[in-house]
Amino acid sequence: QDDAHIFCMPEQVKEEFLNVLGLTRVVLSRMGFENFTAQISLRDPDNPAKYIGSDENWRNAENAIIEAAEEAGLDTVTVLGEAAFYGPKLDFMVKDALGRSWQLGTIQVDYNLPERFELEYIGADNQPHRPVMIHRAPFGSMERFISILIEHTGGKFPLWLTPDQFAVLPISDRFNDYAEQVEKELGVYDIRGYVDSRSEKIGRKIRDTELKKVPFMLIVGEKEAEAGQVSVRRQGEGDLGSMTTEAFAAYFKGLQE
Structure with a gap:
């Protein structure tokens, strides 16, 4: 106590x-x-x-x-x-x-x-x-x-308290390196997350991440890697569009103010 x-x-x-x-x-x-x-x-x-x-x-x-x-x-x-x-x-x-x-x-x-x-x-x-x-x-x-x-x-903690605040989901193994780069860039902003580098289809990764109550899914594929962006999905709200990690960090911090 x-x-x-x-x-x-x-x-x-x-x-x-x-x-x-x-x-x-x-x-x-x-x-x-x-x-x-x-x-x-x-x-x-x-x-x-x-x-x-x-x-x-x-x-x-x-x-x-x-x-x-x-x-x-x-x-x-x-x-x-x-x-x-x-x-x-x-x-x-x-x-x-x-x-x-x-x-x-x-x-x-x-x-x-x-x-x-x-x-x-x-x-x-x-x-x-x-x-x-x-x-x-x-x-x-x-x-x-x-x-x-x-x-x-129901396991959906306040954003600041959630152990993993985002998950980076590469659509195939060849984008794992870019996914890890995204994770490191967000770590600079003290945003916690991980890379789901399993050899699974993206639909399975999205479903598993939803079940884990992770607030944000950052999906990366060829288009995102070339543009230096991530496609953002929010738990319970769906697609928020594509943005740079810097823009996502600013959006994320705004939610906590």
């Missing part, structure tokens, strides 16, 4: 929550998750003995989380009795392509560890005070996040 810890003064909890909310929203958006809800888990008011920390600290932390979520414009669901024993929390509940809800990123207030470690800071009154710890994990469990991402996208 991509857990990190923030130590802050009690009056800084809301500000820190807003910062982490912004980070987590950027992470989810970049990964293609736009449909999510913030689940705010509060303590059970009928059983306060289950929880560590004073009533005042809990009220302040719960109010800070609720206000931060409102200021961030999040769709929220509040659940009583689901807080951890050490503090309230906010979980990002993400819906996948099938409409199922999963808990991914989480932000949690912790009153337990600062107490156990006897942590202190000197406040403006020149007196020692106990800080608040905030756990933040924008991804949550990395294994769960990746498995949900694969299922949500």
Whole structure:
């Protein structure tokens, strides 16, 4: 889990929550998750003995989380009795392509560890005070996040995340050298890909590349080699015409801006 810890003064909890909310929203958006809800888990008011920390600290932390979520414009669901024993929390509940809800990123207030470690800071009154710890994990469990991402996208990752962003498909073996030249030229622009140099018909290569969810197919034959170009096909969209590797790199980079 991509857990990190923030130590802050009690009056800084809301500000820190807003910062982490912004980070987590950027992470989810970049990964293609736009449909999510913030689940705010509060303590059970009928059983306060289950929880560590004073009533005042809990009220302040719960109010800070609720206000931060409102200021961030999040769709929220509040659940009583689901807080951890050490503090309230906010979980990002993400819906996948099938409409199922999963808990991914989480932000949690912790009153337990600062107490156990006897942590202190000197406040403006020149007196020692106990800080608040905030756990933040924008991804949550990395294994769960990746498995949900694969299922949500059907293996069609965001372009920047795709392991192979293009495949060069020579129509016959005699164009393999030119295909490798194309691969090297695109590597200069930090665009990842490979050459399918198998002795297969071009239709088979195109089909196999489609099944692998490779975003771009760059087909090269005699016409392309003579012109110093590639014929570009995009996953799910078809033929984009012929262009130089420099023009393709510019087009590709424009998609990521």
